[in-house]
Amino acid sequence: MTDASISGAPKPPAAQVSLFQRSQQVQRRHQKGAALRYLGMAAITLVLVFLGVLLWSIFSRGLPALWQYQAEIEIYYDPAILNSDGGEVTAEEIEGVSLRSGFEQGIFAVSLERTLENAGIDIEGTVAGAWIGQATGILDSAGLENGSAIIQSADSPTDLAQEFGQAGNALRAANTALDGEDPAAAVEALTAASEALAAAGFEAAAAEVASIAATAEGEGLEAADTALSATGYQQGLFDAATALRQADGYEQGDLLAIIYAANRRDVRDRVVNNLDLVGDTSREGVPISIALTRYLSGELSGVGQAQMPPGFDIGQLALVDAMRDAGIIDRNFRWSFFTNTYSQNGAVAGIGPALMGSAYMMLVVLVFSLLFGVAASIYLEEFAPKNKLTDFIEINIANLAAVPSIVFGILGAAILFTLGGLGFGNSIRGTALLGGIVLSLMTLPTIVIATRAALKAVPPSIRDAALGVGASKVQTVFHHVLPLAAPGILTGTIIGIAQALGETAPLLLIGLSVSTGAGLLSSPFTGGLLEQAQSMPTVVFLLAQNEDATVREGLAQSAIIVMLLLLFALNFLAIMLRRRFERRW
Amino acid sequence: MNDMQLDQRVVGSDDIKISARNCQVFYGDTHAIKDVTVDIEDKMVTAFIGPSGCGKSTFLRCLNRMNDTIESCRVEGDIRLDGEDIYDKRVDPVQLRAKVGMVFQKPNPFPKSIYDNVAYGPKIHGLARTKAELDEIVERSLRRAALWNEAKDRLQEPGTGLSGGQQQRLCIARAVATGPEVLLMDEPCSALDPIATAQVEELIDELRQSYSVVIVTHSMQQAARVSQKTAFFHLGNLVEFGVTSKIFTNPEDPRTESYITGRIG
Ligand SMILES: Nc1ncnc2c1ncn2[C@@H]1O[C@H](COP(=O)(O)OP(=O)(O)OP(=O)(O)O)[C@@H](O)[C@H]1O
Ligand SMILES: [Mg+2]
Numbered sequence: 001m002t003d004a005s006i007s008g009a010p011k012p013p014a015a016q017v018s019l020f021q022r023s024q025q026v027q028r029r030h031q032k033g034a035a036l037r038y039l040g041m042a043a044i045t046l047v048l049v050f051l052g053v054l055l056w057s058i059f060s061r062g063l064p065a066l067w068q069y070q071a072e073i074e075i076y077y078d079p080a081i082l083n084s085d086g087g088e089v090t091a092e093e094i095e096g097v098s099l100r101s102g103f104e105q106g107i108f109a110v111s112l113e114r115t116l117e118n119a120g121i122d123i124e125g126t127v128a129g130a131w132i133g134q135a136t137g138i139l140d141s142a143g144l145e146n147g148s149a150i151i152q153s154a155d156s157p158t159d160l161a162q163e164f165g166q167a168g169n170a171l172r173a174a175n176t177a178l179d180g181e182d183p184a185a186a187v188e189a190l191t192a193a194s195e196a197l198a199a200a201g202f203e204a205a206a207a208e209v210a211s212i213a214a215t216a217e218g219e220g221l222e223a224a225d226t227a228l229s230a231t232g233y234q235q236g237l238f239d240a241a242t243a244l245r246q247a248d249g250y251e252q253g254d255l256l257a258i259i260y261a262a263n264r265r266d267v268r269d270r271v272v273n274n275l276d277l278v279g280d281t282s283r284e285g286v287p288i289s290i291a292l293t294r295y296l297s298g299e300l301s302g303v304g305q306a307q308m309p310p311g312f313d314i315g316q317l318a319l320v321d322a323m324r325d326a327g328i329i330d331r332n333f334r335w336s337f338f339t340n341t342y343s344q345n346g347a348v349a350g351i352g353p354a355l356m357g358s359a360y361m362m363l364v365v366l367v368f369s370l371l372f373g374v375a376a377s378i379y380l381e382e383f384a385p386k387n388k389l390t391d392f393i394e395i396n397i398a399n400l401a402a403v404p405s406i407v408f409g410i411l412g413a414a415i416l417f418t419l420g421g422l423g424f425g426n427s428i429r430g431t432a433l434l435g436g437i438v439l440s441l442m443t444l445p446t447i448v449i450a451t452r453a454a455l456k457a458v459p460p461s462i463r464d465a466a467l468g469v470g471a472s473k474v475q476t477v478f479h480h481v482l483p484l485a486a487p488g489i490l491t492g493t494i495i496g497i498a499q500a501l502g503e504t505a506p507l508l509l510i511g512l513s514v515s516t517g518a519g520l521l522s523s524p525f526t527g528g529l530l531e532q533a534q535s536m537p538t539v540v541f542l543l544a545q546n547e548d549a550t551v552r553e554g555l556a557q558s559a560i561i562v563m564l565l566l567l568f569a570l571n572f573l574a575i576m577l578r579r580r581f582e583r584r585w
Numbered sequence: 586m587n588d589m590q591l592d593q594r595v596v597g598s599d600d601i602k603i604s605a606r607n608c609q610v611f612y613g614d615t616h617a618i619k620d621v622t623v624d625i626e627d628k629m630v631t632a633f634i635g636p637s638g639c640g641k642s643t644f645l646r647c648l649n650r651m652n653d654t655i656e657s658c659r660v661e662g663d664i665r666l667d668g669e670d671i672y673d674k675r676v677d678p679v680q681l682r683a684k685v686g687m688v689f690q691k692p693n694p695f696p697k698s699i700y701d702n703v704a705y706g707p708k709i710h711g712l713a714r715t716k717a718e719l720d721e722i723v724e725r726s727l728r729r730a731a732l733w734n735e736a737k738d739r740l741q742e743p744g745t746g747l748s749g750g751q752q753q754r755l756c757i758a759r760a761v762a763t764g765p766e767v768l769l770m771d772e773p774c775s776a777l778d779p780i781a782t783a784q785v786e787e788l789i790d791e792l793r794q795s796y797s798v799v800i801v802t803h804s805m806q807q808a809a810r811v812s813q814k815t816a817f818f819h820l821g822n823l824v825e826f827g828v829t830s831k832i833f834t835n836p837e838d839p840r841t842e843s844y845i846t847g848r849i850g
Contacts, residue, residue: 463654467682468760469706470706470763471709
């Protein structure tokens with residue numbers, strides 16, 4: 001009606017809609033499109049945020065842990081210990097030397113002390129200084145004046161501790177007497193305490209206590225008790241005495257505890273492998289106890305109980321400071337992380353055997369699952385008759401891909417137990433071969449599915465072309481179809497392998513987490529497939545459970561970084577191979 | 586009358602290359618080719634024409650057993666090449682396809698170099714002992730397919746980088762490289778421009794000197810130009826088969842007439 005009145009004559013309505021004016025339908029379509037676009041952008045942002053948080057949390061904690069505080073020690077291989085009979089040195093003779101008394105105390109600790117002394121550090125003086133400083137601080141804060149002068153003029157800190165102890169005891173006796181009913185006894189005890197303080201050199205404090213005695217006589221016991229408690233002399237004296245008592249208590253063990261002491265075995269191996277070292281020296285970087293990391297990095301100040309690294313005292317911290325000032329302790333990249341074996345001790349834990357174990361397993365997975373996977377896929381896709389049986393197989397392969405990995409682990413364990421029954425279960429337990437086989441089973445369906453999809457994606461016209469010039473079925477597949485499917489197959493394989501690389505549960509079940517000290521663990525780079533192995537994911541699993549937070553939150557992340565880098569490398573390889581093989585048609 | 590002539594020729598004649606008798610083709614339950622009997626003569630071009638979906642390609646593919654690759658396809662009847670049943674159990678389709686080459690409707694070069702595309706057939710059939718021999722076969726085949734001049738400087742470039750028409754000629758070169766006795770061509774010119782079409786037609790005419798050629802085409806003119814015999818298919822039936830000039834000028838069946846005059850299609 002309106003149309004008619006405007007134009008005067010009936011026209012097709014489309015002719016009147018301007019192109020510049022959006023119709024309602026188009027507008028709705030635009031809205032839907034925009035909504036979808038924003039949704040997509042939101043999803044991607046969310047994913048990026050998650051990824052960023054993940055990477056940040058891993059790298060911010062894992063990267064610093066790859067640097068380690070080490071002490072550079074000049075180890076002196078004392079012939080008096082290693083070659084006690086004075087004749088020719090033999091490996092057997094050295095191996096006969098006790099690890100603890102010979103290597104740890106005789107060589108390691110002595111070398112450590114020598115290194116410090118050569119650097120001009122007075123070990124005992126440093127320790128004593130730390131404790132004396134501590135005692136002085138305590139006295140000052142307890143209101144006991146000129147404490148430092150008193151300590152300095154004393155001949156021996158131990159004797160002084162004795163005097164402080166006596167004065168403290170006298171104060172405690174006075175305190176007890178003030179709680180009692182007898183004013184005369186209280187005054188007497190206070191006077192004795194005042195005398196003890198004066199004997200120790202604290203004149204002002206002695207006078208103070210004497211005045212408290214006067215208060216007890218005049219205003220009563222209660223007022224005196226309050227006044228005495230307000231001084232805090234008693235606690236200060238006891239604490240200072242405790243600190244002073246440790247001032248000349250330096251022991252070798254204090255220094256050894258700073259360094260990771262289990263290196264005695266390394267030291268022995270080194271000299272056994274190189275007998276020329278006997279009588280000579282070598283400079284070694286030895287990791288500092290992991291408990292000190294947070295102190296060295298400044299996270300813990302070392303002042304006050306809460307700020308002390310667990311297990312260390314201020315004498316040791318003074319030694320650490322001195323070593324750091326002298327350049328003995330330094331922060332170095334932790335190469336040993338890549339060669340050492342897993343250990344509960346974070347100072348020496350490493351991923352060497354784990355890396356090798358994982359590499360071996362990847363190799364086994366590559367060979368097994370690529371060979372069997374591709375062969376199975378080619379048969380199913382190209383040659384098998386399409387019937388109920390092949391349908392059944394197909395469905396089962398698809399189902400297999402969804403089977404939880406732990407089930408494959410149980411299967412591996414079952415194999416292990418069966419072999420155990422036959423008598424050689426132990427020889428295969430925890431080996432890279434068994435791990436690889438279990439992971440292959442897991443990867444196989446992934447590879448079969450990827451390969452079949454890749455084979456299916458090859459255009460039938462290529463098959464026709466090959467058959468048309470008289471190629472046989474096998475020639476068609478191997479000359480034309482397979483090369484065209486290769487990028488897809490490779491991608492699938494690498495994804496499968498990457499998946500296998502990160503798989504933990506099945507490996508835990510077949511014993512790849514227990515370190516037995518054999519095989520790959522002692523010689524990660526020469527051992528073979530049939531040696532006891534570790535794997536990256538199981539080592540990450542173990543590190544992440546360490547009781548030490550420094551390991552849990554540092555080294556575990558470092559291992560994860562290595563694993564991630566491996567995965568990135570694999571993916572990069574996949575992309576490169578795909579580029580290399582990809583063809584247009 | 587025509588039928589009688591044909592029958593006479595079959596008996597004791599050696600210029601029948603392929604003879605099909607009562608050929609039936611089924612795709613599952615679909616009856617795609619119904620009782621087709623036809624003789625393809627040697628050193629002649631036979632054209633298959635007919636509306637889309639009538640079974641030309643299907644029948645063509647029966648002649649070199651390309652239908653074997655289709656799971657649901659079933660072929661019945663008797664097809665003989667030089668008097669030998671090609672569906673006999675003893676026949677290896679590979680050997681058959683070396684003798685009966687094929688060019689497909691859609692150009693389908695291998696994603697390899699031009700040289701490798703042509704050399705592949707001779708290589709797998711062991712037709713060349715030396716590199717020089719192979720080079721010669723490649724050159725000869727490319728020349729026959731009228732592609733040599735365009736391709737001679739880029740033999741190592743991928744065949745898929747050629748234009749559609751060039752690709753089709755490459756496929757023809759690939760098919761003739763194995764030295765087939767029969768060449769089956771399924772609409773070889775559907776992707777070509779008139780010039781390339783003319784070149785291919787010329788080639789077909791030349792191939793006729795030594796081979797028997799079967800060509801499926803939707804172009805009446807092309808059928809008329811290149812073929813000596815024409816077969817008209819309709820809904821899976823072979824409606825009419827005879828000398829090309831006769832089919833186009835004086836068809837016996839009304840369906841043939843209406844098709845070539847453009848009334849059904
Ligand atoms: N692979 C197949 N599976 C099932 N049916 C098929 C298959 N290929 C062809 N057909 C059927 O067989 C019949 C003949 O097909 P065909 O390809 O031979 O026709 P055509 O004559 O070559 O047609 P066009 O001229 O369009 O190429 C058609 O009805 C088609 O649907
Ligand atoms: Mg067709």
